Amino acid sequence: MIRVKVCGTTSVHDAVLAAEAGADALGFIFAPVSKRVVTPQVAREAGLGVGPTVARVGVFLNQGLDEVLRLAEAARVGSVQLHGLLSSLYVEQVAAYYPVLRVVRPAELAAEADVWSGDPRVTLMVDAPEPGSGHALDWDALRAAFPPGAWLAGGLGPANVAQAIETLEPAGVDAVSRLETRPGVKDLAAVVAFVRAARSTVGPSYPQ
Numbered sequence: 001m002i003r004v005k006v007c008g009t010t011s012v013h014d015a016v017l018a019a020e021a022g023a024d025a026l027g028f029i030f031a032p033v034s035k036r037v038v039t040p041q042v043a044r045e046a047g048l049g050v051g052p053t054v055a056r057v058g059v060f061l062n063q064g065l066d067e068v069l070r071l072a073e074a075a076r077v078g079s080v081q082l083h084g085l086l087s088s089l090y091v092e093q094v095a096a097y098y099p100v101l102r103v104v105r106p107a108e109l110a111a112e113a114d115v116w117s118g119d120p121r122v123t124l125m126v127d128a129p130e131p132g133s134g135h136a137l138d139w140d141a142l143r144a145a146f147p148p149g150a151w152l153a154g155g156l157g158p159a160n161v162a163q164a165i166e167t168l169e170p171a172g173v174d175a176v177s178r179l180e181t182r183p184g185v186k187d188l189a190a191v192v193a194f195v196r197a198a199r200s201t202v203g204p205s206y207p208q
């Protein structure tokens with residue numbers, strides 16, 4: 001079944017709404033440059049508010065290893081999502097502590113898929129070059145290179161997520177900017193519609 005992640009959660013209130021809407025995972029952005037940055041304390045409280053079945057993911061952009069591990073621990077997230085220009089060694093070091101969603105641009109996909117193929121600690125997520133911008137990718141152009149088991153992000157929302165899933169059969173989808181009334185504040189109707197639209201698809205045809 002397709003996994004649905006709602007990213008950019010900045011309050012306990014929005015975390016609970018997304019969980020009740022059926023999200024499998026919530027993303028908490030710890031990149032200081034983001035308009036959706038959240039403190040580890042709020043992320044931790046939000047995690048306690050949604051119960052044990054909703055995964056919590058810490059999201060980072062070009063941040064040092066110590067900072068990633070410190071914030072992830074303080075927030076009690078279960079996995080981390082790594083954006084940016086990062087060496088394989090760095091990703092390995094983080095993966096020694098947390099399962100990693102390694103975010104790559106379409107141009108980097110083939111090389112990164114080679115590096116991480118068969119490594120259960122690292123799952124690829126394909127996103128637009130500027131994370132959190134709401135720009136959708138050209139899914140048809142990605143079709144040949146999209147690896148089984150990879151996740152998809154980039155400009156996904158209620159109106160296009162089903163089409164994206166049907167085209168690429170990702171293992172999971174992730175969105176933020178099309179699910180907001182303003183940066184960092186969730187639009188409940190959009191979150192509900194996004195989860196529903198993603199679930200309306202049949203999901204990946206390969207074994208998970």
Ligand SMILES: O=C(O)c1ccccc1N[C@@H]1O[C@H](COP(=O)(O)O)[C@@H](O)[C@H]1O
Pocket residue numbers: 007008027029031033034035036059060061083127128130131132133134135153154155156174175176177178
């Ligand atoms: O949204 C942000 O501000 C952000 C900042 C730093 C790293 C990641 C960020 N968001 C991620 O962007 C993608 C897709 O966003 P969108 O749906 O296209 O707006 C998603 O993976 C977010 O986790």
